[in-house]
Structures are given as structure tokens and as C-alpha cells.
Amino acid sequence: xxxxxxxxxxxxxxxxxxxxxxxxxxxxxxxxxxxxxxxxxxxxxxxxxxxxxxxxxxxxxxxxxxxxxxxxxxxxxxxxxxxxxxxxxxxxxxxxxxxxxxxxxxxxxxxxxxxxxxxxxxxxxxxxxxxxxx
Amino acid sequence: xxxxxxxxxxxxxxxxxxxxxxxxxxxxxxxxxxxxxxxxxxxxxxxxxxxxxxxxxxxxxxxxxxxxxxxxxxxxxxxxxxxxxxxxxxxxxxxxxxxxxxxxxxxxxxxxxxxxxxxxxxxxxxxxxxxxxx
Amino acid sequence: xxxxxxxxxxxxxxxxxxxxxxxxxxxxxxxxxxxxxxxxxxxxxxxxxxxxxxxxxxxxxxxxxxxxxxxxxxxxxxxxxxxxxxxxxxxxxxxxxxxxxxxxxxxxxxxxxxxxxxxxxxxxxxxxxxxxxx
Amino acid sequence: xxxxxxxxxxxxxxxxxxxxxxxxxxxxxxxxxxxxxxxxxxxxxxxxxxxxxxxxxxxxxxxxxxxxxxxxxxxxxxxxxxxxxxxxxxxxxxxxxxxxxxxxxxxxxxxxxxxxxxxxxxxxxxxxxxxxxx
Numbered sequence: 001x002x003x004x005x006x007x008x009x010x011x012x013x014x015x016x017x018x019x020x021x022x023x024x025x026x027x028x029x030x031x032x033x034x035x036x037x038x039x040x041x042x043x044x045x046x047x048x049x050x051x052x053x054x055x056x057x058x059x060x061x062x063x064x065x066x067x068x069x070x071x072x073x074x075x076x077x078x079x080x081x082x083x084x085x086x087x088x089x090x091x092x093x094x095x096x097x098x099x100x101x102x103x104x105x106x107x108x109x110x111x112x113x114x115x116x117x118x119x120x121x122x123x124x125x126x127x128x129x130x131x132x133x134x
Numbered sequence: 135x136x137x138x139x140x141x142x143x144x145x146x147x148x149x150x151x152x153x154x155x156x157x158x159x160x161x162x163x164x165x166x167x168x169x170x171x172x173x174x175x176x177x178x179x180x181x182x183x184x185x186x187x188x189x190x191x192x193x194x195x196x197x198x199x200x201x202x203x204x205x206x207x208x209x210x211x212x213x214x215x216x217x218x219x220x221x222x223x224x225x226x227x228x229x230x231x232x233x234x235x236x237x238x239x240x241x242x243x244x245x246x247x248x249x250x251x252x253x254x255x256x257x258x259x260x261x262x263x264x265x266x267x268x
Numbered sequence: 269x270x271x272x273x274x275x276x277x278x279x280x281x282x283x284x285x286x287x288x289x290x291x292x293x294x295x296x297x298x299x300x301x302x303x304x305x306x307x308x309x310x311x312x313x314x315x316x317x318x319x320x321x322x323x324x325x326x327x328x329x330x331x332x333x334x335x336x337x338x339x340x341x342x343x344x345x346x347x348x349x350x351x352x353x354x355x356x357x358x359x360x361x362x363x364x365x366x367x368x369x370x371x372x373x374x375x376x377x378x379x380x381x382x383x384x385x386x387x388x389x390x391x392x393x394x395x396x397x398x399x400x401x402x
Numbered sequence: 403x404x405x406x407x408x409x410x411x412x413x414x415x416x417x418x419x420x421x422x423x424x425x426x427x428x429x430x431x432x433x434x435x436x437x438x439x440x441x442x443x444x445x446x447x448x449x450x451x452x453x454x455x456x457x458x459x460x461x462x463x464x465x466x467x468x469x470x471x472x473x474x475x476x477x478x479x480x481x482x483x484x485x486x487x488x489x490x491x492x493x494x495x496x497x498x499x500x501x502x503x504x505x506x507x508x509x510x511x512x513x514x515x516x517x518x519x520x521x522x523x524x525x526x527x528x529x530x531x532x533x534x535x536x
Contacts, residue, residue, distance in 0.1 A: 015183035018174040040152040043196060049149035050196075050208050051189025058184040062177060074184050075372060076393060078212035078346055078480045080508050080525055082501045098523055099484045103371075104343060104395060106482050106523065121500055121508065123482055123525060125344060125393075127372060209506060210527060212346045212480055214374050214391055216367045232389055233350045237505075238477060238529060240348050240389065255366055255374065257348055257391060259478060259527075261506060283451035286442040308420040311464060317417035318460040318476050323453025330445060330452075342452050346480035 003027075005134050006069055016059045019052070023063055029097030029107075031063030036090045047084040048091075053120045054079055057093045057109040064095035064107055065126040069133050072105065072126035079109075079122045090114055095124075103128055137161075139268050140203055150193045153186065157197055163231030165197030170224045181218040182225075187254045188213055191227045191243040198229035198241055199260040203267050206239065206260035213243075213256045224248055229258075237262055271295075273402050274337055284327045287320065291331055297365030299331030304358045315352040316359075321388045322347055325361045325377040332363035332375055333394040337401050340373065340394035347377075347390045358382055363392075371396055405429075407536050408471055418461045421454070425465055431499030433465030438492045449486040450493075455522045456481055459495045459511040466497035466509055467528040471535050474507065474528035481511075481524045492516055497526075505530055 003026070011023045016033070019041075025032040035056050043049040057079065065072035085091055092112050099106040109122035137160070145157045150167070153175075159166040169190050177183040191213065199206035219225055226246055233240040243256035271294070279291045284301070287309075293300040303324045311317040325347065333340035353359055360380055367374040377390035405428070413425045418435070421443075427434040437458045445451040459481065467474035487493055494514055501508040511524035 010178050013178040013183070014174050014176045015186055016177075019185075040148050042148045043150075044144050044147040044200070045205065045207070049147070049189065050192040050211070051153075051185060052149055054188045054192070054211075055183065055185025058188070062184075066178070071179065073179070073218075074215050076212060076214040076344065077184070077188075078210060078525065080210040080500075080527060081208050082503075082508060084207075098482075099520055101484075106484060118501055121525065123480065123523065125482060210478065212391065214366075214393060216369075216374060232348075233386055235350075240350060252367055255391065257346065257389065259348060278446050281446040281451070282442050282444045283454060284445075287453075308416050310416045311418075312412050312415040312468070313473065313475070317415070317457065318464075318479070319421075319453060319457025320417060322456045322460070322479075323451065326452040326456070334446070339447065341447070341486075342483050344480060344482040345452070345456075346478060348478040349476050352475075 006067065009134055010063045010066060019055055021056055021059045026063045026067050028067055029064055029100060031060045031067060031095045033060040033093045034090060037085060037087055039087065050081060053111055056091055057111050057120060057122050060093040060095035061107055061109050061124045064097060065105055066133055071129040071131050071133050075125045075127050077122050077124040079120055081120050082118045085113060085119050091119060140201065143268055144197045144200060147193065153189055155190055155193045160197045160201050162201055163198055163234060165194045165201060165229045167194040167227045168224060171219055171221055173221065176221065184215060187245055190225055191245050191254060191256050194227040194229035195241055195243050195258045198231060199239055200267055205263040205265050205267050209259045209261050211256050211258040213254055215254050216252045219247060219253050225253060274335065277402055278331045278334060281327065287323055289324055289327045294331045294335050296335055297332055297368060299328045299335060299363045301328040301361045302358060305353055305355055307355065310355065318349060321379055324359055325379050325388060325390050328361040328363035329375055329377050329392045332365060333373055334401055339397040339399050339401050343393045343395050345390050345392040347388055349388050350386045353381060353387050359387060408469060411536055412465045412468060421457055423458055423461045428465045428469050430469055431466055431502060433462045433469060433497045435462040435495045436492060439487055439489055441489065444489065452483060455513055458493055459513050459522060459524050462495040462497035463509055463511050463526045466499060467507055468535055473531040473533050473535050477527045477529050479524050479526040481522055483522050484520045487515060487521050493521060
């Protein structure tokens with residue numbers, strides 16, 4: 001199964017598309033996503049909603065963990081909110097593989113701004129199913 | 135400051151409104167939110183996106199932790215995905231206070247279906263600022 | 269395989285014995301452990317070391333997750349430290365099953381004092397192997 | 403306050419000493435600890451107890467987060483168990499600072515063997531008090 005087919009499938013994630021999350025890059029065990037913070041993505045304090053930051057990280061996590069072509073489903077993610085970004089900021093999430101086991105794999109997810117300011121940091125665990133992605 | 139004023143402010147969270155998340159209830163240290171899973175909330179596997187489930191839990195978390203009228207900002211959340219919900223399902227999130235300290239407070243966030251099936255389970259920590267919410 | 273055999277096996281956990289952790293109770297998906305904080309269990313600040321509190325919770329987690337007689341190995345645990353206990357205090361940890369899946373199970377672990385003060389709160393995930401415990 | 407004074411204080415952590423955890427290195431926002439797995443550190447499955455691995459990571463975390471000379475107390479730690487080590491193995495934990503805020507700081511804790519095999523991976527958050535360590 002080609003990398004392109006997997007990439008196309010993951011790019012068409014409906015919720016990521018709905019939020020305007022772009023899948024910029026995907027390699028074995030790695031993915032990068034981006035999003036620009038819009039007005040409708042703020043919370044009651046006027047900063048980007050935790051759900052937006054999480055969704056961006058989760059999209060990179062899904063792409064990196066499914067990049068091997070085997071279906072990977074998220075078991076858990078812990079997210080640490082470090083700095084509040086502001087309206088209009090372009091945010092990036094990078095998912096890197098910390099461990100790839102037969103059934104379980106672990107990823108580091110870092111959300112940053114263009115200039116490298118850390119916005120949020122996560123670890124995410126997936127369960128890898130027998131079936132292939134496409 | 136009245137409970138109603140806080141409730142109205144939290145209900146107007148732009149991202150929660152954008153996703154159709156309803157704030158059903160809010161009391162001191164407690165909140166309940168709901169959302170119906172739409173087509174644009176699915177992921178590449180056809181199940182509700184992790185970001186949607188997280189956002190619903192996070193909206194309850196924000197309301198419960200800000201319910202005392204003092205600004206509370208999320209430090210971290212760990213989410214455990216238990217069961218995949220399906221399209222059209224109505225999901226509920228309840229946030230309950232496990233600990234309320236001077237600066238730090240801890241909440242349990244449970245996402246369930248109408249019939250009580252556990253979809254996701256979280257703990258979330260906030261830092262409570264000096265300033266009041268409104 | 270009888271409950272007694274499992275209980276005896278889990279009670280003989282060498283590290284739990286080394287620390288003086290007692291396995292007080294074990295039922296399907298539940299366990300309770302206890303420990304009294306000794307001088308050699310303090311940290312540099314003079315309060316119980318995070319590793320001691322974690323170990324007590326982890327012992328309850330191991331017993332509850334292996335209580336079904338199928339080998340369960342910990343994937344991850346998140347621990348939230350709520351209140352610092354003091355020297356000589358008797359601490360209890362209770363592990364309760366939040367979800368029991370075919371391969372994955374999720375537990376809540378609460379560490380408290382005799383009078384119910386919450387010391388630490390965790391969620392822990394296990395991977396359940398094919399093999400049985402004894 | 404000199405680095406040496408802080409280092410000496412953290413080295414004398416009673417529980418770390420009790421387990422034979424050595425504080426190998428400490429610099430601003432960084433620390434490294436080590437421990438050799440003994441028979442009394444195993445669990446019922448015959449592998450190093452989760453509490454031992456956690457304690458080693460926690461000792462590095464405490465040293466790194468208190469390295470600035472300001473008292474830092476742990477709020478939460480999430481630990482992901484990646485590979486089971488074996489009896490007699492020498493384990494190392496390195497804590498590196500991911501973010502240092504005025505009140506909150508975040509650390510990555512990695513437990514590895516001599517040859518670099520990843521045993522466990524954590525993120526830990528501290529609350530930084532006004533008072534200084536010594």
C-alpha cells in the first residue's frame with residue numbers, strides 16, 4: 001500500500017477538514033499538521049479553546065500512528081497546556097514516534113507557533129489493530 | 135457575582151457554540167455539557183474524532199472549574215478513550231470536582247451516551263488565578 | 269483458578285512486601301492496599317515521596333487488574349498529587365474498574381488517609397494478555 | 403545559594419537513598435539518576451515494579467525541578483511503561499525541562515537502560531512556591 005494512498009485518506013479526515021487543519025507532512029512514525037486560530041476557535045477567556053489545540057495535536061497523532069498502514073486507534077492522550085496562543089496565530093503540531101510495539105505505540109505531540117514557542121505538549125498511546133488502513 | 139452571569143459568560147464560549155456544544159447545567163464545582171455527533175465530527179476511521187470528544191469534556195471542565203467565579207485556566211488533561219460512539223449519537227460530559235485548592239483544582243470528566251455507556255474518561259487540573267471571571 | 273490463589277500470588281509481590289504494602293482486599297476489578305509512612309519514605313521536603321504514594325496506588329492497580337486471573341500489564345498511569353501526607357500516617361489505595369475491555373482495561377486509583385482526605389488520584393490503563401496469571 | 407548546597411540536599415532524599423537511587427548529575431532544569439534493579443524491586447510478574455521505575459523517574463524530576471533553588475512540588479506525572487527491564491539491569495532516568503514558568507514548570511522524564519532502550523516515558527508538572535529550597 002503506497003504512502004500516498006494513506007496520506008490521502010488521512011487528509012480527508014472530516015473533522016480536521018471542518019476545523020481547517022492541514023496535514024503538511026507524513027512519514028513513517030511522523031506527521032505535521034497546521035491551523036490558523038479563528039474567532040470561532042476561542043474560549044470564554046478569549047484564548048484558543050483547549051479543544052482546538054488538542055484537535056490539532058490529535059490530527060498529527062492520528063496521521064503519525066496510522067502512517068505504517070495498520071489501523072491505530074487512540075487509547076489515551078495527556079495534554080499539558082503551556083502557553084496561550086492568540087487569535088490569528090498559525091499553530092503547528094508535530095507527532096514523533098517514541099516507541100513502536102507490536103500492539104502498542106507511543107507518540108510525543110508538540111504544538112508550537114511559527115517561531116517555536118511551545119503551546120502544548122502531549123504523549124499519546126495507540127492500540128494497533130490487525131487490519132490495514134486502506 | 136451571580137451564578138447566572140457566570141453561566142451566561144461560559145455558555146457564550148465561541149468554540150463550544152461553533153461545535154454545537156450545549157452547557158446544560160452548572161453548579162459550584164460541577165457542569166454538564168452535551169453534543170450530537172454530526173458527519174463533520176468524524177475522523178478517518180468514521181468514528182467521532184478524538185478532538186470532538188475532548189472538546190465536549192473540556193467545555194464541562196471549563197464550566198465546572200470557573201463556576202466559583204474565579205478565573206481557572208487548564209494546566210493539563212489526560213483523556214482515556216474507552217468506547218467509540220457513532221454518528222448521530224448524543225454525548226454528555228459531566229465534570230465533577232475531585233479537589234479544590236487555593237491555586238490548584240482537580241476534576242473528573244466523564245463522557246457518556248444517553249444510556250450511560252462510558253465513551254471517555256479524563257482528569258483535568260486547573261490553575262486558579264486571583265482575578266474574578268466577570 | 270481460585271480467587272485465593274490469585275490473592276496469594278499478588279500478596280507476594282516482592283517490592284510491595286519490601287515497602288510494607290499490605291493487600292487488604294481483592295475482588296473482581298477491585299483491590300485495596302495500605303501502608304504506613306515511615307521515615308525512609310520521605311523526600312527532601314520531608315513529605316512522603318511521590319514514589320511511595322505511586323507504589324501504593326500501583327499495588328492496588330496491579331491487584332485489581334489481575335483479579336480476573338488473566339495477566340494484565342500496566343501501559344500507563346497518570347497520578348495527581350493532591351495533599352501531602354505526613355510521617356506516620358496510614359495511607360490506603362483503592363483501585364476500581366472503570367472499563368474492562370477484551371485487551372484494554374481502565375482503573376481509577378484513589379489514595380486517601382483513614383479519615384478520607386484525598387492524597388492522590390490516578391487513572392491507570394492495562395493491556396490484558398492471553399495467558400492466565402497462575 | 404550554591405548549586406552544591408542544593409545538590410547535597412537533594413542527594414539526601416531519604417526514600418531515594420533507601421532504594422539505592424543515585425543522583426548522578428544536576429544542572430539548571432536537568433537531572434540524571436540511576437538505580438540497579440534488585441530482587442526486592444520486582445513485582446508479581448517478576449519484572450521491575452512500576453513503583454520502582456516511577457521512583458527513579460520521580461527522583462530525577464524532583465532534582466531537575468528544584469535545581470533552580472526555588473521549592474517545586476509535583477502536581478502530576480503521567481508515566482508510560484514501554485519495555486520491561488530485568489533483574490540486575492542498571493536503569494537511568496533523565497529529567498529535562500520542557501517549560502519553566504513563574505508558577506508552573508513541565509519536565510520530560512525518560513527511563514532507559516545503559517544501551518538506550520526506552521523503559522518508561524513521563525511528563526511531570528510542578529508548582530513552584532515562593533520559598534527557596536535551603
